[in-house]
């Protein structure tokens with residue numbers, strides 16, 4: 001087939017490959033057996049049986065030569081490791097917070113923060129829930145309240161900032177329960193569960209003003225805040241000429257602290273942190289981290305992990321890195337859009353979300369259409385994705401019934417700096433093949449359900 005003359009000038013990744021990791025293609029018959037053995041849950045597959053792994057971008061990034069070099073500079077002293085000070089400096093330089101407490105990953109930071117700030121009966125408003133974040137809020141006795149704009153729940157809406165907080169919803173909550181029952185407003189940028197959708201700077205600024213009027217803290221889930229900064233640069237008036245690093249600093253400045261899963265933006269395989277500007281809060285966090293994670297200068301991490309994280313933070317805020325990172329997600333999405341496959345629009349920062357409700361329109365939500373679609377995609381090509389729908393949403397605490405989220409999605413999450421454009425072509429073609437066969441798809445029945453975060457370990461069988 002002749003190649004068409006290009007109508008654009010391409011960008012390419014700002015790195016070249018120095019080391020490779022072989023991956024293995026399996027047969028369709030093998031994959032049918034593997035997915036049945038895994039209870040039709042892609043979390044229960046062995047990674048050796050996966051060809052292209054788009055389960056998550058968490059801890060799956062490729063580290064740079066400089067990060068690997070940093071691993072050799074680990075100061076594994078129990079207390080006062082030099083790598084901790086490098087990490088704290090990098091966080092203060094790029095996120096702006098004064099005080100840093102390292103944790104083994106994001107949920108370690110969420111646990112400590114929730115235990116310090118949330119009292120039984122409190123309400124914690126947020127721009128859509130995240131699984132581990134909400135669970136820690138609930139375990140501390142709080143009730144999560146969704147205050148994201150309505151557009152976030154509509155996969156077809158083209159709103160450029162679907163991560164925005166609906167300030168009227170927040171005002172209504174403040175009026176109903178009173179500011180003293182709201183320990184903080186939980187804001188994520190970008191919003192993972194809405195499809196990696198960003199929050200605008202204007203919205204963050206307005207939120208800050210509202211919270212100041214009521215004396216409320218804002219705690220940022222900074223896991224993907226660098227990606228959020230990239231979208232502000234690309235989509236929001238007035239930010240074109242600022243660097244991602246500058247925008248990130250301004251964005252964080254409107255908040256009082258953050259929890260962080262460094263396994264995402266910061267380009268490391270493990271790590272996280274809690275950061276804040278308030279000294280009293282810092283003292284409590286530094287005290288509690290000893291109980292759950294480790295001493296306040298390592299928080300469950302090796303010195304070498306903190307060094308790799310410090311370097312990863314510096315690499316993550318580079319504009320050319322972000323262009324390639326989000327550009328690869330957009331490349332995959334553009335193919336699916338051109339071919340008519342329903343996905344969440346506009347495309348987010350870390351993943352392409354297939355609209356399983358639209359694709360498997362003949363399946364009711366309690367036949368787990370997104371779970372079934374993820375299993376079918378694996379059988380077609382060995383591509384591993386994950387469900388973000390009714391299984392992830394879990395059960396209502398009070399009634400014990402399924403929560404029925406509007407969004408019933410399959411997430412194709414792109415690890416950072418790991419796969420090439422050719423891998424994205426293979427993925428796009430496989431999604432198309434499954435889409436073309438959609439009318440033959442069958443639903444699932446849940447046969448094992450764990451109590452917490454059920455999507456990780458639930459098992460299913462095919463319906464006849």
Ligand SMILES: *Cc1c(COP(=O)(O)O)cnc(C)c1O
Nearest residue numbers: 105106107130132192223261263
């Ligand atoms: C991954 C993630 C977390 C939890 O972090 P872990 O490192 O997996 O514990 C919290 N919030 C968001 C938005 C995430 O994507």
